Amino acid sequence: MNSDATLDIAIIGGGIIGICIAAYLAEAGRNVTIFDRTGICEETSSGNAAALAFSDVLPLAQKGMIRHLPKWLADPLGPLSIPPAYLPKLLPWLIRFWRAGRNDRYEASLGAQAGMMRLAEAEWAGLMARSGTTNMLREDGSLELYESEAEFKASLPG
Structure with missing residues (x-):
């Protein structure tokens, strides 16, 4: 603690979350230092191409997703690459994930995520x-590309 009784706070990680936490703490009068191994917004946050996708609220668990499981597990670069020996430990989670994709739960999840995105926005x-950076935001929309018409049609519910 320094002499004027304000706490010095260290934030580990300079991505969008770390930066926002630091900004709120600084507004509250705290002395904040951010530590990041590569640089401010260099890793995961830069992977979003500086996009804020407040409209992307589709829950990950959706009806029919479980049928993709064998293909995903077999693809080492797929969205669910898990060593086979870990599957017994993962099974309880997979069952909860499958249940979360039911229509009644999907709608509730969609509503909850939309509410969180409105709050985040x-x-x-x-x-x-407050930081005087509003002029740095461009609301240009987005461009989405699909490899086939079937892929495009599959995305329409979103």
Whole structure:
């Protein structure tokens, strides 16, 4: 603790979450230092291409996703690459994930995620206004590409 009784706080990770936490703490009068192994917004946050996708709220668990499981598990670069020996430990989670994709739970999950995104967007806008960085935000929309018409049609419910 320094002499004026304010806490010095260290934030580990300079991605979007670490930066936002640091900004809120600084607004509250805290002395904040950010530590990041590669640089501010260099890793996961840069993978989002500086996009804020408040409209992307589709829950990961969806009806019919479980049928893709064998293909995903067989693909070492797929979205669910798990060593076969770990599957027995993962089975309880997979069952909960499968149940979460039921229509009634999917709708509830969609509503919850949409609510969180509205809150996040409002908080983000307030933080930008207070920091004088609103002029740095461009609301240009997005471009989505599909490899086939079937892939495009499969995306329409979203």
